[in-house]
Amino acid sequence: MKLDSTVSAVVTGGASGLGAATARALAAKGVKVAIFDLQEEKGTALASELGGVFCECNVTDDASVDAAFAKSREAIGQERILVNCAGTGNAIKTASRSKEDGSIKHFPLDAFNWIIQINLVGTFRCIAKSAAGMLTLDPMEDGERGAIVNTASVAAEDGQIGQAAYSASKGGVVGMTLPIARDLGNENIRVNTILPGIFDTPLLAGAPQPVRDALGASVLNPKRLGIPDEYANLAMCMIENGYFNGEDVRLDGGIRMAMPKPESWRLDAASYPVAIELQTRFQDMDINGHLNNVAFAALFESGRVLLNRQVRPLEKRAANERTMVAAVEINYLAEGNLPDPVKIATGIGRLGTSSWTIVQAMFQNGRPIATCDTVVVCRTDGQAKPLRAEMVAELEANLVKPV
Ligand SMILES: NC(=O)c1ccc[n+]([C@@H]2O[C@H](COP(=O)([O-])OP(=O)(O)OC[C@H]3O[C@@H](n4cnc5c(N)ncnc54)[C@H](O)[C@@H]3O)[C@@H](O)[C@H]2O)c1
Secondary structure, three states, X not given: OOXXXXXXXXXXXXXXXXXXXXXXXXXXXXXXXXXXXXXXXHHHHXXXXXXXXXXXXXXXXXXXXXXXXXXXXXXXXXXXXXXXXXXXXXXXXXEEEOOOOOOEEEXXXXXXXXXXHHHHHHHHHHHHHHHHHHOOOOOOOOOOOEXXXXXXXXXXXXXXXXXHHHHHHHHHHHHHHHHHHHHHHOOOEEEEEEEEOOEOOHHXXXXXXXXXXXXXXXXXXXXXOEOHHHHHHHHHHHHXXXXXXXXXXXXXXXXXXXXXXXXXXXXXXXXXXXXXXXXXXXXXXXXXXXXXXXXXXXXXXXXXXXXXXXXXXXXXXXXXXXXXXXXXXXXXXXXXXXXXXXXXXXXXXXXXXXXXXXXXXXXXXOXXXXXXXXXXXEEEOOEEOOOOHHHHHHHHOOEXXXX
């Protein structure tokens, strides 16, 4: 679609983050932009900066959406472009046990429905009403009548703990993209959906810096959060490239959020029975001046040795008993820097019949930078046999206590 001042666009959630960046990119091409949002102050300021119009709108409310379309069409004409960015999330487990008193609760259904109403039904409501309006327009010179871009999330494919509602809503947006593109194909209206990874928007601004750093470090390449302009760039491509249709595209720096992020207690030193502070050394540095990966492993090893001394003093070891490390898994959360010391917190995470798992976390200047899980197996006379009662008691005395 050729973009210029003869074209109008509606951007929902346009007052902030990804929607605001897209509104700016459209306006930079001369497109007349209407911002649909709940946030009046921010939306009005941006609309006046872009020479567009702000329409206060709640995408969950039919009358509110009708009024917003009426206002925008009156001000800038029938839109040929709709970009759906209005959305939000929550994080609640499907069913869970209270750490304080053990009581059990489940995801409140009204909280589940609220997310579905905004992210999924709200998106469809705006698509349906906008598409009906686009059908009143004649096609442009190139035959195009309209273009729609929706925002899902990588959580549609790799949802995390607590994201049942968010993932369901975004999965719904992904699922409806092709059928809507088919519904509107004969009318020359294209429909595409972006699945953003982790973007640096006000949605994330409330997260503490260590969490933001850890999220950035979890991206495959580049190791940082996405920039809203990068989202806008793909939205513009979906709008301008007339062959782009019926697609759901991840924009995520290659992140695959298959591993749930550590539960909060894992990143709290108070959960572990044993802790030691260790000095980082010049030889622990990689060529970028950070703590190298092998040094992480060695530091965790020192933390395990300390725990072993406490759990299994050498003099208590039976002559026919041998323990060995069977597996070590380190998850890197953030860069370690030199020459600051690190604190290694260690405890027993799980006790099996003839093995146990040592769980650890590494902190630097109070910030969690890695976790480590080590499986230790015990062989008696060369065979896996149930752990002696005395050993079980020692291990149990050093179990982690999640806080
Ligand atoms: N930031 C990310 O990392 C990320 C990742 C994946 C998906 N997303 C999705 O991208 C979209 C934009 O998110 P963002 O990061 O720019 O967040 P944001 O909070 O900066 O912007 C969202 C905007 O939507 C508006 N909004 C919320 N509920 C609304 C409603 N009922 N009616 C009208 N407007 C409403 C908010 O007022 C806000 O201005 C969302 O759908 C979000 O789920 C964001």
